[in-house]
Amino acid sequence: MTGITPEAFVFGLSAVGAGIAMIAGLGVGLGQGIATGQALQAIARQPEARGSLMGTLFIGFAMAETSVIFALIVAIILIFVHPFTLS
Amino acid sequence: MSLDVSPRIIFWWSPSFYITETALWAMIVAAFLIIMALLSTRKLQRNPKGMQGVAELIVETVYNFVRDTMGKRNMAFAPYIGTLFLFLFFSSLLGLLHWRAATADVNFAFAMAILVFLLIQINSIRSKGVGGYFKHFAKPYPFMYPINLLEEITFPLSLGFRIFGNILAGYIIMELFFDMLAGVTSSIGIPFLQMVIPLPLNFFFDMFEPGLQAFVFSMLTMSFIARAITYPGDEE
Numbered sequence: 001m002t003g004i005t006p007e008a009f010v011f012g013l014s015a016v017g018a019g020i021a022m023i024a025g026l027g028v029g030l031g032q033g034i035a036t037g038q039a040l041q042a043i044a045r046q047p048e049a050r051g052s053l054m055g056t057l058f059i060g061f062a063m064a065e066t067s068v069i070f071a072l073i074v075a076i077i078l079i080f081v082h083p084f085t086l087s
Numbered sequence: 088m089s090l091d092v093s094p095r096i097i098f099w100w101s102p103s104f105y106i107t108e109t110a111l112w113a114m115i116v117a118a119f120l121i122i123m124a125l126l127s128t129r130k131l132q133r134n135p136k137g138m139q140g141v142a143e144l145i146v147e148t149v150y151n152f153v154r155d156t157m158g159k160r161n162m163a164f165a166p167y168i169g170t171l172f173l174f175l176f177f178s179s180l181l182g183l184l185h186w187r188a189a190t191a192d193v194n195f196a197f198a199m200a201i202l203v204f205l206l207i208q209i210n211s212i213r214s215k216g217v218g219g220y221f222k223h224f225a226k227p228y229p230f231m232y233p234i235n236l237l238e239e240i241t242f243p244l245s246l247g248f249r250i251f252g253n254i255l256a257g258y259i260i261m262e263l264f265f266d267m268l269a270g271v272t273s274s275i276g277i278p279f280l281q282m283v284i285p286l287p288l289n290f291f292f293d294m295f296e297p298g299l300q301a302f303v304f305s306m307l308t309m310s311f312i313a314r315a316i317t318y319p320g321d322e323e
Contacts, residue, residue, distance in 0.1 A: 062303040066245050069252035076255065080092045 010084050018078040024071035031064050092255065094192050109192040116177045116189065120170070145169070156306070157313040164312060167206075172305040175199065179254050179297030182261065183289060188297070191255040193247070200247030203308045208239075211315035223317075246307060250300045257292030264288060 039057045043050050077083060099105035127142035135143050149169035153162060178189035189195050212220045224235040268280040 058299060059303060059306060062249065062299065065253070066249055069249055072252050072256055073248055076092060076252075076259075 007085070011082070014078045014082065014084060018075035021071045021074045021078065022068075025068050028064055028068040032061055035060055035064070092191075094194055095187075107192070107194075108187065109189045109195050112181060112186070112189040113178060113195060116174060116181075120173055120177065145173075153309060156309045160318065161313055161316065164309070168305050168309055171199070171203075171308065172301050175250065175301035175304055176297055179250070179301065180293065182254070182258055182293040182297075185261075185265075187258060188254050188293075190250050190297075190300075191258045193251050196251035197243075197247040199250075199304070200243040203246065203311075204243035206308075207242075207311050207315045210312060214316045214318070242311065246304060250304055253296055253300050257296050261285070261288060261292055 035057065039053055042053055094107040094109055096105045097108050097111060123138075124142070127138035131139065146169065149172070150162070150165050153165040153168055157164060175190065178195065179191075180188070182188040182191075211223075215223055224239075225232045226235070264285055265281060268284060269278060272278045272280045
C-alpha cells in the first residue's frame with residue numbers, strides 16, 4: 001500500500017463501485033431477451049401483427065431500461081462527479 | 088479526452104447571469120424548428136409538394152398517433168406532443184455532428200420532464216376540481232394514498248433520467264470510441280480510422296436512440312395526460 005495517495009485510493013474505489021453498480025444490467029438483459037423471444041414467437045405465429053408488436057416491444061424495452069439507466073447514472077456520478085473526494 | 092458531464096458555460100456577463108452550451112443549443116434548435124415551420128407553410132397550395140408535403144406528412148402522422156393513443160376528445164394536445172417530439176429529437180440529434188447533444192445535460196432533460204409534470208397535474212386539477220384532485224389519490228383504497236402520491240412524483244424523475252441517461256451513455260461511448268481510434272492512428276500520423284468505422288455506432292447512438300427516446304417520452308406523456316383527464320361521463 002505504499003505509493004498510493006488517499007485521493008487515488010478514493011478514486012479507485014469509486015471506479016470499482018461504478019463497476020459494481022452496473023451489475024444491474026444483468027437483470028435488464030435477461031428481461032429484454034425473454035421479451036424479444038416471446039415477441040419472436042408471437043410474430044412467427046401471427047406475422048401480420050408485426051407492426052403493432054414492434055411498437056409495443058420498443059416501448060417495453062424503454063420501460064425495462066429504466067432501472068439500468070438509474071444504475072448508469074449512479075455509475076456516471078461515481079466516476080465523473082467524485083462525490084467522495086476528501087475535503 | 089474531452090469528456091464532461093456538467094453544463095458548460097460559454098457566455099457570461101456576470102457570475103449569476105450566463106448562458107450554458109445546452110441553453111444555446113436549445114434556442115438554436117427552437118429557432119430552426121420555427122424557421123422550418125414558417126418556410127414550409129409560406130405558400131400553401133392545394134396539391135402539396137416539396138416542403139409543404141413533408142410538413143403535412145409530419146402533422147398528419149402526429150395527429151393520427153394522438154388520436155389513436157389519447158382518444159378523439161384530447162386532440163387539443165396534438166400540437167404540443169408533436170413539438171415535444173421534434174424538439175427532443177433534434178436536440179438529441181446534435182451528437183451526429185459530433186457536438187454534445189442538448190439532452191445529454193441533466194438540466195435540459197429535467198426541464199422537459201417538469202414541463203410535462205406540470206401539464207399533467209394542471210389538467211388533472213382542471214378536470215377533477217381541487218377536491219376531486221386530492222381525493223383521487225385514495226381511489227381504489229384509502230391506504231394507497233402515499234403510494235399513488237409517490238407514483239405521481241417519481242414519474243417526471245424516471246422520464247427525465249431515461250432520456251438523459253440514454254443520450255449521455257451514447258455520447259460517452261462515442262467519445263471513448265473516437266479516442267480509441269485517435270490513439271491507434273496517432274502513431275501513424277494520419278488519422279484515417281475515424282472516417283468510416285464509427286458510422287454504425289453513429290447510426291445507433293445518434294439516430295436510432297434519439298428517435299426511440301423522443302418517441303417514448305412523448306408516448307408516456309400522452310398516456311399519462313390521457314389518464315389524468317377524466318370526463319364527467321366516464322366512471323372507473
